[in-house]
Amino acid sequence: MAKHKISVTINGAVREAEVESRLLLVHLIREDFRMTGTHIGCDTSHCGACTVVLDGNPVKSCTVLAVQADGAKITTVEGLEQGGKLHPVQEGFTEKHGLQCGFCTPGMLMTTSALLERNKNPSEQEIREAIAGNLCRCTGYVNIVKAVQYAAEKMR
Amino acid sequence: MIPAAFDYHRPGTLDEALKLLTSHGDQAKVLSGGMSLLPMLKLRLASFAHLVDIGRVPGLDFIKEEGGSLRIGAMTRQSTLERSDLIRTKYPILADAVPLIADPLVRNRGTVGGNVANGDPGNDQPAIMIALGATFVAKGPKGERSVPANQFYKGLYETALARNEILTEVRIPVPPARSGGAYAKLKRKTGDFAVAAAAVQLTLDAKGAVERAGIALTNAGLTPLNAADAAKHLVGKMPDEKTIVEAAKMAAAKSTPSADVRGSVEYKKEMARVLTTRALRKAVQRAGGK
Numbered sequence: 326m327a328k329h330k331i332s333v334t335i336n337g338a339v340r341e342a343e344v345e346s347r348l349l350l351v352h353l354i355r356e357d358f359r360m361t362g363t364h365i366g367c368d369t370s371h372c373g374a375c376t377v378v379l380d381g382n383p384v385k386s387c388t389v390l391a392v393q394a395d396g397a398k399i400t401t402v403e404g405l406e407q408g409g410k411l412h413p414v415q416e417g418f419t420e421k422h423g424l425q426c427g428f429c430t431p432g433m434l435m436t437t438s439a440l441l442e443r444n445k446n447p448s449e450q451e452i453r454e455a456i457a458g459n460l461c462r463c464t465g466y467v468n469i470v471k472a473v474q475y476a477a478e479k480m481r
Numbered sequence: 482m483i484p485a486a487f488d489y490h491r492p493g494t495l496d497e498a499l500k501l502l503t504s505h506g507d508q509a510k511v512l513s514g515g516m517s518l519l520p521m522l523k524l525r526l527a528s529f530a531h532l533v534d535i536g537r538v539p540g541l542d543f544i545k546e547e548g549g550s551l552r553i554g555a556m557t558r559q560s561t562l563e564r565s566d567l568i569r570t571k572y573p574i575l576a577d578a579v580p581l582i583a584d585p586l587v588r589n590r591g592t593v594g595g596n597v598a599n600g601d602p603g604n605d606q607p608a609i610m611i612a613l614g615a616t617f618v619a620k621g622p623k624g625e626r627s628v629p630a631n632q633f634y635k636g637l638y639e640t641a642l643a644r645n646e647i648l649t650e651v652r653i654p655v656p657p658a659r660s661g662g663a664y665a666k667l668k669r670k671t672g673d674f675a676v677a678a679a680a681v682q683l684t685l686d687a688k689g690a691v692e693r694a695g696i697a698l699t700n701a702g703l704t705p706l707n708a709a710d711a712a713k714h715l716v717g718k719m720p721d722e723k724t725i726v727e728a729a730k731m732a733a734a735k736s737t738p739s740a741d742v743r744g745s746v747e748y749k750k751e752m753a754r755v756l757t758t759r760a761l762r763k764a765v766q767r768a769g770g771k
Binding site: 370 | 482486491512532536560
């Protein structure tokens with residue numbers, strides 16, 4: 326089984342890797358690149374803990390092959406903070422208590438930061454629909470929605 | 482979970498992809514969005530020695546009306562369909578359905594071609610394409626051919642596609658005036674497959690009677706169910722409540738769901754009836770009928 330040389334731009338930096346065909350993107354990120362902010366939850370494409378932004382779209386990185394991401398731009402939770410300043414969604418989750426255990430949070434942050442790129446002023450319904458693929462077992466989502474609304478306000 | 486080892490191929494053209502499929506035969510599988518295939522490989526429910534990724538084959542990602550058809554390229558992502566103004570304004574049956582497929586993150590990867598070509602009776606778009614009277618275009622080593630959606634599904638994960646053919650596009654006849662469609666789906670939660678779901682596409686004549694009807698059900702047996710008898714029952718009649726109720730009963734009677742965590746056979750058949758009724762009412766209303 327041949328290995329593939331791939332190159333991705335992750336959080337602005339070009340990284341190269343030699344990967345097996347079957348390597349999943351989440352393992353490339355966590356194990357090859359040692360960025361462990363992206364979590365593995367269900368590993369069956371339900372929970373969204375592994376969400377990363379791939380060429381502008383939030384996707385479940387447990388269900389993408391690393392080799393499929395060759396040439397792509399990837400943003401992980403490590404890439405949200407810019408110059409020591411938290412991204413507005415990160416600030417929102419802090420201010421509005423958008424987490425308890427924190428396991429789903431990286432995925433939530435990636436999905437909601439991508440939402441705000443596309444929709445500057447999402448309604449509560451639109452926020453809830455956007456995070457439908459990200460499961461949180463602690464908060465009941467109420468404070469997550471508030472956190473995103475906080476971030477949206479901040480970004481306007 | 483890690484899939485069993487395989488070789489990954491990324492052809493740059495459709496012809497190259499077809500050559501790979503031909504040379505690897507049963508050992509090769511087309512990878513589109515991967516939202517069904519990759520979980521199956523990870524769970525080791527399937528394994529293939531070769532995956533042929535058509536994700537970067539040019540010319541497979543489009544939504545356009547042309548020559549009396551709505552043409553959707555096989556690599557069109559569900560999220561692209563969801564955001565299409567053309568779909569939102571002219572194809573309500575698809576606009577109903579797409580937001581109910583999986584979840585938004587999965588829809589960012591999942592494709593229309595994958596949804597219809599996979600042959601999973603739990604997928605939503607096969608029934609919709611049958612109701613719409615769509616045709617699937619497949620390309621193989623000998624050229625292109627068209628297969629009507631209602632002749633495409635042969636069994637569980639079995640379709641009319643040969644091993645060395647690729648489904649390249651879906652063609653849907655542009656609905657004439659006084660047409661309406663709807664998709665009604667019952668699911669337990671986001672990301673789940675349907676307990677039952679019904680796709681309906683109708684065209685009324687000038688007097689308001691049904692001129693053409695397509696009705697198909699999701700997860701109602703081993704293949705999407707083409708409820709042709711129920712559709713035929715409607716044709717020539719005014720789509721009043723009595724006729725709708727009769728047609729829905731006929732459609733549900735043909736369904737052969739299996740009992741699982743989503744419910745018993747009786748429950749699923751009853752839900753098929755209820756959802757067909759709802760989809761029919763909505764389709765009639767959208768077609769401008771009463």
